[in-house]
Structure formats: structure tokens, C-alpha cells
Amino acid sequence: MTTNSKGILYALVARGPVILCEYNLVRGNAPLVALNLLEKWVPRPDAKASYVADKHVFHLLSDGELTYLCMSDESLGRRVAFAFLADVQSTFLAAHGASTRSALAYELNTAFEPELRSRMLRLNADPRADALTRIHGDVAELKSIMVDNIDKILDRGERLDLLVERTDDLASSTFTFKREARRVHGALWWRSVRLRVCILALCALCLYVLLAVVCSPTLHC
CATH class of the missing domain: 3.30.450.50 (Longin domain)
Known part of the structure; x- marks a missing residue:
């Protein structure tokens, strides 16, 4: 060094x-x-x-x-x-x-x-x-x-x-590790977003089914 x-x-x-x-x-x-x-x-x-x-x-x-x-x-x-x-x-x-x-x-x-x-x-x-x-x-x-x-x-x-x-050999591995860490973080963030969207869609569907049962399929109570 x-x-x-x-x-x-x-x-x-x-x-x-x-x-x-x-x-x-x-x-x-x-x-x-x-x-x-x-x-x-x-x-x-x-x-x-x-x-x-x-x-x-x-x-x-x-x-x-x-x-x-x-x-x-x-x-x-x-x-x-x-x-x-x-x-x-x-x-x-x-x-x-x-x-x-x-x-x-x-x-x-x-x-x-x-x-x-x-x-x-x-x-x-x-x-x-x-x-x-x-x-x-x-x-x-x-x-x-x-x-x-x-x-x-x-x-x-x-x-x-x-x-x-061995610095020259390992330096590229260090940068690769940083890039991979950022990629994994981004993938986890998008997975979290998709999960939240799916949960909201499921909640909306359940609400519709409940209202359809109580009222009618056209939601006229």
C-alpha cells in the first residue's frame, strides 16, 4: 500500500x-x-x-x-x-x-x-x-x-x-459486489411494491364481493 x-x-x-x-x-x-x-x-x-x-x-x-x-x-x-x-x-x-x-x-x-x-x-x-x-x-x-x-x-x-x-485481481470483485448489492436492493424494493399492489387489489376484490352479496352484483343496495 x-x-x-x-x-x-x-x-x-x-x-x-x-x-x-x-x-x-x-x-x-x-x-x-x-x-x-x-x-x-x-x-x-x-x-x-x-x-x-x-x-x-x-x-x-x-x-x-x-x-x-x-x-x-x-x-x-x-x-x-x-x-x-x-x-x-x-x-x-x-x-x-x-x-x-x-x-x-x-x-x-x-x-x-x-x-x-x-x-x-x-x-x-x-x-x-x-x-x-x-x-x-x-x-x-x-x-x-x-x-x-x-x-x-x-x-x-x-x-x-x-x-x-493481488489488488488488481480483487478490485474488480469489489466493484462487482457493490453493483450486485445495489441490484439486490432494487429487486427487493420492486418486490415490495408488487406485493403491496397485489394486497390492495385483493382487498378491493373482497370488498366488491362483500357488497355484491349484501346488495347486488350492480351494487344497488
Whole structure:
């Protein structure tokens, strides 16, 4: 994963391994690495962890149901990264908390991607990167947060550079997955519409039959 960018470079909100929304400031395989982490990560209330990958760090924050993840360059302090995730968490829950349990993959991307982007750009524009921490007050003590190499959480010690080498092969699969998620969502929506139309038609037919029995087929009572 090669980039000269600084600050928060990638962020997402997920329910288990299902990514609900994401935003990426750089090109690369960050989404693929993040998906690998989500598949191994066990969400627990107030769980936090950081995983070092080359010259970047993946930070994860969980509330027990949702996981908030961001990737930063190694120079960004963890205090700032977790303050950013806490900001994303509070904003996301306030806007979409009621729909998170049933939302499909990437269903909330259109609605929340601008929020992720604006918060990433705002933090990255601050050279001190302390604004978010001041807004949220004291961040929880970080000494107990696990900081480990990303290789240790991937199956069989799979190394990050192997993921990088396979980026070109897997990138097309990522886009295909997003397109398929949108297609499935559209199909489910149309199925719901057709079901409602059928129910209304059935109700109208039942009403007609009832009136025909009580009155007459021409509905003259």
C-alpha cells in the first residue's frame, strides 16, 4: 500500500463484515484490507484496537453492534484517530441509528459518504489535528488498546504485501459486489411494491364481493 498522503485516508461504518458506507481519499487496496479485518474482528461494546500495516495503521472502534474503522498514516496519533471515530459514531447514530440493523451493504453510502468526506478533510486540514479531541473532551485512555501487526489477525499469517500484489485481481470483485448489492436492493424494493399492489387489489376484490352479496352484483343496495 503506497501513498504519500497524511492524516485519515480511509474510513467506513460496518455491521459485522457488511460495509454500510465508506469513503476513500486515496487509491489502493485499503477497502480490501479493511474487509479482511472486519471478517476477523469481533465487535464488543467499547472495543478499540489498532493494527499496523506497513506505514499505515487501521484503527477500529465498536459499540457492540457497529464497527467504525479508519486508516491513517503512521504519524497520526491514536488519540486523534479515535477522536475522529467517536465523532463519526455519534454523527452516524444520530442520522441513521434506526436503519442500521436492516440496511444492506453500501445502502447508506449515498447518505453518509459526504459526512465521512467532510470530517476527513476537516481533520486532515488541521496540522495540529487536535480540534476533534477538544470537541469531544477527554478521549478514553489508550494505553490499554491493543496495537498489533496486521499479519497476526489475518488467517494463517497472510501478509499485507500479498494482498497488495493481488489488488488488481480483487478490485474488480469489489466493484462487482457493490453493483450486485445495489441490484439486490432494487429487486427487493420492486418486490415490495408488487406485493403491496397485489394486497390492495385483493382487498378491493373482497370488498366488491362483500357488497355484491349484501346488495347486488350492480351494487344497488
